Amino acid sequence: MRVNRKPQTAGVYRQYLNAALDLFYPTRCAVCESRSSDVLCCGCHDELPIISGERCDRCGLPTVFDTPVCEGCKGVDYGFDTAVAPVSYGGVGKQLVRALKYDGDFAVARRVMAPLMVGSLVERRYERVVAVPMHPSRRRMRGFNQAEVLAQEVAGFIGVEVSGGFEVLRRVRDQVELSAVERRRNVHGAFRFGGRIKGTVLLVDDVFTTGATMSECASELIRAGAGEVHAVSFCRTC
Ligand SMILES: [Zn+2]
Numbered sequence: 001m002r003v004n005r006k007p008q009t010a011g012v013y014r015q016y017l018n019a020a021l022d023l024f025y026p027t028r029c030a031v032c033e034s035r036s037s038d039v040l041c042c043g044c045h046d047e048l049p050i051i052s053g054e055r056c057d058r059c060g061l062p063t064v065f066d067t068p069v070c071e072g073c074k075g076v077d078y079g080f081d082t083a084v085a086p087v088s089y090g091g092v093g094k095q096l097v098r099a100l101k102y103d104g105d106f107a108v109a110r111r112v113m114a115p116l117m118v119g120s121l122v123e124r125r126y127e128r129v130v131a132v133p134m135h136p137s138r139r140r141m142r143g144f145n146q147a148e149v150l151a152q153e154v155a156g157f158i159g160v161e162v163s164g165g166f167e168v169l170r171r172v173r174d175q176v177e178l179s180a181v182e183r184r185r186n187v188h189g190a191f192r193f194g195g196r197i198k199g200t201v202l203l204v205d206d207v208f209t210t211g212a213t214m215s216e217c218a219s220e221l222i223r224a225g226a227g228e229v230h231a232v233s234f235c236r237t238c
Pocket residue numbers: 029030031032033034040041042043044045
């Protein structure tokens with residue numbers, strides 16, 4: 001009986017080839033899964049929807065001209081002084097958020113997301129870094145809070161401590177199964193700071209959408225004694 005050994009041989013060759021490639025390219029791109037010398041391949045890196053050019057000084061929305069307050073946030077009473085994000089929420093930007101949030105890929109936070117976030121910051125002295133908290137039950141389910149992961153990495157880059165221990169911002173109400181309008185209403189009073197904080201605080205989250213969550217966290221930090229709160233997220237909806 002003739003035995004076709006070809007597929008088996010091809011499989012063995014492929015294994016050797018993969019092992020050899022792993023020596024040179026031990027990592028796979030977090031977005032397209034191709035072999036890459038880093039957590040993001042050059043092609044996906046080039047496709048990152050970087051927000052460049054002019055933006056609103058207050059909410060970070062891309063604008064035609066540099067403006068202290070854009071049309072979108074005129075009349076909106078944000079709790080933070082400024083908000084900024086280096087990437088718009090779409091394409092590779094969105095996929096990186098998902099890689100961190102759902103795959104627990106902390107390397108993308110360290111290698112790609114946090115450096116871009118730090119690069120987007122306006123030069124100023126921050127006394128403390130605070131992460132937008134996740135409700136404890138949700139945190140238990142996921143095992144980590146992606147905003148905390150980003151806050152740790154950003155804090156490491158700028159050499160500032162992350163707020164922790166008792167003096168930490170807590171989420172006292174979750175937002176499960178609520179409509180967008182209900183979520184905006186529900187976020188009011190959803191956070192508590194367990195102590196006192198002072199100076200200029202850098203507030204960190206993964207995505208900025210309406211700004212309601214960042215705003216409510218910032219208001220609570222101001223109530224707890226912060227002088228200024230500046231928000232940074234990896235992505236923003238534009
Ligand atoms: Zn890729």
